[in-house]
Amino acid sequence: MLTEAAIGPGRIITARATGEPALVRAVLIGAALVFLGLFLFVPLAVVFAQALDKGIAAYFNSFREPAALAAVRLTLLTAAVAVPFNLVFGIAAAWVIGKFDFIGKSFLMTLIDLPFSVSPVVSGLIYVLVFGMQGWLGPWLADHDIKIIFAVPGIILTTMFVTFPFVARELIPLMQAQGSEEEEAAVTLGAGGWQTFFRVTLPNVKWGLLYGVILCNARAMGEFGAVSVVSGHIRGLTNTLPLHVEILYNEYQYVAAFAAASLLALLALVTLAVKGVIEWKAARETPIRRTRSREGDA
């Protein structure tokens, strides 16, 4: 049924007023494909080719190294803390902004966008200036023997900051569009606050939420600039995967560097696949949006 529908609009397109001659279409599509191939596909292929340059054994051996394992572990830990935090914060922020009117709402939205508009290096620097030895809280933290900068807490904090907007940004337009009538209906039917939230609000935004979470996760694992500033690059202790790749590369250990990079590339591919599935599922559950996107595709 899906293929039929996909073929259908294709045939109609030549008859459309907005349709282009075959030659023009071929040139445009060809140009897009060449561009995509050169800038997206080739680099991706290079990563895997380089990683497997000295054979499969060398590829897997590079993960046996304690430093590499530590980097993977730290990356996972960072994501495991930053993503749930941003999930909760994102839902709360989107709910407040999407369902209520209050003074300072647009200011709050700007604030949420801040991490997107600030260079990641600057984001990292902000944390050094606040928590570093010469920073505002530095001496106090040192007195109490709390290490944030050049330690794991700093990495997690900056990652949180950088990935702050992903979930909230995804949910705000969705919640605004849905309004609060369904919640009002739930309340008049006798539902309490949590019941309304878990039975009505959350299911209505579940696909947007998942989408935001996987984007947030991808960024949390892949962030380089901000983390680089606060990490201190202590091998085996404060190196995340992206930082580990850089160090190996600078030491001319190409196979190991690209092997680590291939993990990040795999993460990206998985993210894309999951994103695709989510979009497909979401479209199937809201038929109106499906027809609209079909028309857009055609």
Place this chain on the structure above:
Amino acid sequence: MSIEVRNITKSFGDFKALDDVSLEVPTGELVALLGPSGSGKTTLLRVIAGLEFPERGEIFFQGENATDRSARERRVGFVFQHYALFRHMTVFENVAFGLRVRPRQHRPDERTIRNKVGDLLKLVQLDFLADHLPSQLSGGQRQRIALARALAVEPQILLLDEPFGALDARVRQELRRWLRRLHDEIHVTSVFVTHDQEEALEVADRVVVMNEGRIEQFGTPDQVYNHPATPFVYHFLGNVNLFHSRVHAGRVHIGEIEIEAPEHLGTHDAPALAYVRPHDIELDRVRDGAMIEAVVRDVRAVGSLVRLELDRVDGDEIIEAELTRERYIELDLRAGEHVFVKPRNLRVFLKEA
């Protein structure tokens, strides 16, 4: 359960949505809140439901003060203009929602829920749609599901916000009659909002006409249509002719004619407006007593009634008249011909100084 609204005032910023509104709805009645947009009718409904809280005033349900009760505690059924069905739930789960969210000790078991929802879906004649999602339903079907969902919690009060506003004319007609029949069956105190006068007059036991946050009139459809209390009600319900006139000692002077207006016996030479419905305009080819002379400007002979537009000879006002087809044929009037007009049943309101 009866509803009493006492001196409710509610503003949104500078806009006064409700201005000292009081209203009593007896148990089992079907009442329409009728008014133009911005008249406060929806706000009043939401205040009764507990979805908005007034600055001043009180709400009583069956004599008990419910002003401070939350929407959840008020246990009213509310039907939203755009249905507000839970989009990710099937029709069945939508209707079952109110039963499933009850506290554990009051929650019916699965079989009871199944039976109850089944009965409600039969009541709204849509039991074959139980497994569908709201997005697969037509507007009229969605509205009926929304009603079934509201009824599932056995509310003592049913509130409907422009229940047929988003539907096309034919479905509207059908659902309107259906709502009336349903109300006669289940007899729950119901209030619905509408801006459609026909809907209000046809369905409701009594009609509340609202304007600018105030109640203009509360009465039976016959009362508000045939005996409007204010000029606004006259204008809002049906077409009306307006005559600028003067009132003196119980008599209205319109142009050269004089008509009795006993309710203004004590008035001395005051400017006034006289309102007459188009079907209360009597026409004749020959002058018979005090009549206004006019020229036929336009004739519209569509349907069982013939509508005429007349230009007054002694002024620039236009008179609209409605004749039965028989009377029209009898008079045989054409555009450009002279006629004589006699207003019946006119209602005179003094102009505010």
